[in-house]
Amino acid sequence: MNAENVYIIHPYARGAEDVLQEEAVALIESAGARYAGTSRVRVREIDPATYLGAGKIAELAALLAGLDVTVLFNGELSPAQTVNLSEALGGKKVIDRTTLILDIFALRAESSEGKLQVELAQLRYLYPRLKGKGGALSRLGGGIGTRGPGETQLETDRRHIRSRMRSLEEKLAAAKKRRGLQTSRRKKDGVRTVALVGYTNTGKSTLLNALTGADVLTKDALFATLDPTSRKLTIDGMDFLLTxxxxxxxxxxxxxxxxxxxxxxxxxxxxxxxxxxDAGGDYEMQRNTTLETLRGMDFSAPTILVMNKCDTVPAGVRLPRDAVCVSSKCGQGLDVLKQTIFDALEERFVAVRLYVPYPAAAKYAALRPLVTERSVRYDDGGAHIEAVIPREHAAKFEDFPKE
Ligand SMILES: Nc1nc2c(ncn2[C@@H]2O[C@H](COP(=O)(O)OP(=O)(O)OP(=O)(O)O)[C@@H](O)[C@H]2O)c(=O)[nH]1
Ligand SMILES: [Mg+2]
Structure with a gap:
């Protein structure tokens, strides 16, 4: 199949929003489609029926007539606006930013839970858009907005979709419960977790690979990663999960x-x-977006700011002083980063030397899940252990004679 050609209509209110416009091109390419051009449209007042004014739409319709393009409206459209714009543009397929992002998510989802989530999000978004559209959806005939796990549902009726959404919600609730159990087990076992978060395409997956030797997909595309992936990382004898x-x-x-x-x-x-x-990108915006998003999620863990891709920044350019600068690609700064991670975690963990006499082995075994052992040496009476334990559990180890 030839790649779908996508033409951007970029509405803007005041001042130029160039980041959003450039990002739209990257989103189109990430969806496997081809960028066909952009019209920027200054919007002074949003028309509730068509978003854009009639004059502007007529101009765009003339411009696009005869071209085989899908129109990406780089903003959010109501269901009615989508239908009306499509009609006003001579029946061209019109998608908005959310539909495009959902489409990329659908392409990327791999875990069963990720797939369920994308399908539910797609259906929730499509559901109000099905109203009165009749055959409109089947007319779309493939491409962006019709892919993914939701695809087979698009042509079924609303009642079907409602029951499908309910069933997805139930499955996701069950998955969430399972995940909750897993997390609490991990906590109980004292497994430390470090999360990689940040703006899309900044190199999180590349950093995971560089630090752990994993082979997670990395790509110059937006939303290359959808499902969280965890790998074990050991720094100086301390084990944890990097996600x-x-x-x-x-x-x-x-x-x-x-x-x-x-x-x-x-x-x-x-x-x-x-x-x-991304040290070579608009990192202030990336950091602020990340912090804002996290703020809405009851997030309270300590953070380390990492400026990645520092190989792309000319020497002498000043980067934020509180950041660790690394290049996941060239390996630069990774040792400093590991040390910084270790130090940050060590505040919450203590290194201890224990002596476990053989008769106390069972007692130690019960506490073993809390311990990251660094070295174990046996003698006639028991085991000499160098280990790292969570500070909050340190009292439980007081029975073992320190060396
Ligand atoms: N020059 C340079 N490129 C890098 C570096 N780290 C990652 N990249 C490139 O940046 C692009 C994005 O990398 P990913 O690791 O997929 O980024 P990500 O943050 O996981 O992206 P999403 O999963 O889409 O959010 C890829 O083309 C990488 O090769 C780096 O240190 N230097
Ligand atoms: Mg990634």
Missing amino acids: DTVGFLRDLPHHLIEAFRSTLESALTCDLALIVC
């Missing part, structure tokens, strides 16, 4: 964040979060 997460985007529609809240929350009940930014 990669979905990237954030400025002006990500609120209900999309809602949809991914639950997967994110599991990663966000972490002991430490690395906020990854």
